[in-house]
Amino acid sequence: MSRRSLFAMIGTVAGGAVMLEAMSRLAYAGESGFNGPIELSQDSKGASVLILGAGLAGMCAAYELRKAGYKVQVLEYNDRPGGRNWSLYGGDTYTELGGFKQEVRFDKGLYFNPGPWRLPHHHYAVLHYCKLLNVALEPFIQTNYAAYVHSTKAFGGKPKRYREVQADFDGHVAELLAKSTQQGKLDQAVTREDREVLLEAMREWGALDKNYEYKKGVLASERRGWDSDPGGGLTSMPTPSEPMAMSDLLKSGLWGAISAGQIYEFQQMIFQPVGGMGMIGKAFGRELDGLIHYNAKVIDIHQDDHGVVATFQDAKAGGAPQQAKADWCVCTIPATILGQTPINVGAPMKSAIDALYYDASVKVGLQFKRRFWEQDDAIYGGISFTDQPNAMIGYPSTDYFSSGKGVLLGAYTFGPSAFEFAAMSPEERISKALEYGANIHPQYRTEFETGAAVAWHRVPWTLGCAGHWTEELRDQHYDNLCAIDGRIVLAGEHASRLPAWQEGALLSSLDAIRRLHQRVQAS
Template identity: 55%
Template sequence: MASERQAPTRRQLFQAIGMIGGTAAIYQMMTTFGHAAETRFDGPPDLSGARKGASVIVLGAGLAGMLAAHELTRAGYKVRILEYQNRAGGRNWSLHGGDTFTEMGGATQHVRFAKGNYLNPGPWRIPHHHRTLLHYCKAFGVALEPFIQFNHNAYVHSTEAFGGAPQRFRSLAADFEGNVAELLGKAIDQKALDARLTPEDMDRLKEALRGWGMLDDDMRYVKGFRSSSHRGFELPPGGGVNGAPRPSDLFPFDEVLKSGVWAQMAFFMNDEFQTTMFQPVGGMGKIGEGFARQVGHLITYNAKVTKLHQDRSGVTVTYADTGSGAVTEAKADFCVCTIPLTVLSQIENNLSAKKNAAIQAVPYSSSVKIGLEMRRRFWEEDHDIYGGHSFTNQQIGLVSYPNNNFFQDGPAVLLGAFANGPGGYHLGGMTPEERIELALREGSVFHPGSYRKEFLSGASVAWSRTPWVMGCCARWNEETRRDHYQELVALEDRVVLAGEHASYVGCWMEGSLLSALDAITRLHKRALEA
């Protein structure tokens, strides 16, 4: 028990518990700002009555652009899509063996993963309540499988706790809950809650704390079979004459607090990260491929938009072929623009000053993802880890274990880093080779005997250095939402914007799709009025 060593002060305890509440409060703030929210989807939009011959040009063949084109085409509009890249999907993307990726600055990576292995540089998981995306995945024949978000047997690492040694999540979480339950039980016995609870309520709460925190009959969190049933045994139960289990030692509570495990406990309760989550079979890029099967014949690839102009007669888009440099004009009655704001802000246009101010007001976050292909699944074979994440306070942020092909022999790809914030910018400033080296060095804290020994090859994507988006996703705050959001999403004459940046579900594919459906519904109404 912690009391046998150095018990945490009341201030330390309240700070730790308060940070759990703080995490929830931050998440609520993120929802308000548009970074996470349960979404609404009532089915495909009703675009009936479209005027014969009415045309729409869509800029960008990401999910928002392709869904807009799909539904507009179904309604009878003549649609054309211009896409900068030589593929559809945008940030919905997977890198497979044989792929090549060149980032800003000229560094080129040749991906050498074995057949079937991949890295998802952008989106990599789908919440169970992102109903729009799930609907169209089913409609477009995109097979999904479970994504294992929460794994009790993965690790939590902090350079500030346990001498820098990682610990199993289950043990840290059990010791945190057990110690908190014991302290709350003492508060009941000391009559600290008399003003809040009836005697019957206090009895019920004590019983609840005993069950939740695995406390003994004296309301103490101690080494024994109860605590080990949550945190794991030193010697697991077996069979026969020597089958009796051996309980495990408890961590000192001050070290548990230092580990920051409460942040992961709160993280897994975030609405977006609760079970069940999904991923496409074969990589996230399968979603983009599924959408492209519906509208691929409408897409002009390698088309770099250089000018957007609208007048009373319609919309004119000027674009250059990225290979030949040939410049072409495309005309339509209306335009759905899904180009990321970081790029759109650099394109000549005659949109209003307020619209351009909104486009330029929203910064994009930076993140770096690194895929590390290993010779064998040592995390499964040696550590009994099947999916989920191990967290660290180092720059890589986490290591995520593959959620497919369990128990198979041969190479497999770990997500060796998902670096955000300062870590994302720092790794973004490195060469691809330097990123791989950092991921190997920092990730070795979890699997020191295997990480470098089993490493085969790696690939990384720094979103701040990705030329067609120059950032990961839009990061609104309270002020920019108040001053610019409604102006950004408003239909201006013949042009409407769509994408995750035009939603309150920012940084998720669901936000892109919902924004597209909303944008084309309003555009259709305008077209009928015209």
């Protein structure tokens, strides 16, 4: 469990200790350090920069360095820009390590993001480049009160609505604290003056009645929903619903899901590009048209006093090695790959590259014949959480009320269950995601059409999802990873304190080229 990442754990129903651990580990994930467009003043001195990798970090570097007058070229392993900024559409093919090839069969207009899918409103750098590159954005919905929270071990395996768990948790907590307060048990912690306000706050926030009790009635139903609904005219009398007992709720672990939307990165507003996350990579790619050499597999990186030489092969055809040369190099190749690539950097950077390992993560996209989650369950966007290995079901935050088909995120998992999923064939992953999902949405059984599954440890160009920093690793290696080594500087989400976020990749890149530019000025 301890290896699971925040991104999966927060909001799952696996329990709190894991989340705490995950939060401590990520440590510095938070608001972006972007302070407006970068300005690389003065002169590039005619210098050239070789950029390895056309993910967001590499393309950001290429864009800004070109603008500052540098001669720029980019080598990219894939036949497309974006890297982990990636959406799969019908007609796409993807071959993973181990040889499994998937031909994606989603209908036109539908997609699945194997990598990042969220742009928090305080990730200023990524929002800046979206605006700059005319990438249209729309709201991404994280928290949906109609979505489900599900544990196979609680309430007979029947999912609860998020609103029920949220309301009952708040209500019971408020009642317990109000009781303590009334009985004078908080007298040491709360002044007499604050006591009355605290009671008032508990009553309002927890939807308690006049006796400070959270129980079946109008007040609780106004939060958790009704058993039968009020309406108009003479056929309109509603009936209140019955809250869960606190003991049942505590034992269920379902309360683990209600903190998700409170986490800085998951706080509303969040955005997504219209048409798929990959639109950002595509826009950057268009902007850098002609600068990116695709299908270039870097097999050696060598620097000396005069410059940097990258040797590469055609990633598909193989053949004779070619070389690209420049005065300087911004290398955004993931540490997993870079650690296997000969590169003559000093021991501190080399140790840092070797020390960093990458999280396992698996995502599964599932296309259904109709949007039953909207039509049958009134769930428009948002996420349902489960204690099953698929961890969550993400509903599309777009095309609401469409009569057509839809693609769900059928699994998004980290840690042990990600390794389990990764060990399966893509077909088996899809099959498992369907099995788990049907315990929440029985409609899965009749409405499923086609799917796609990406296990990040089998992605040939990353061998993992994102850099996994512990506090110890950071103390020992982070500065060495980021420092300029001769003529080479590294960039990417792994060289940031916003790991796994595109914002981290961009901020890392901006910091790297700012320092590189200073070095050029000084040289």
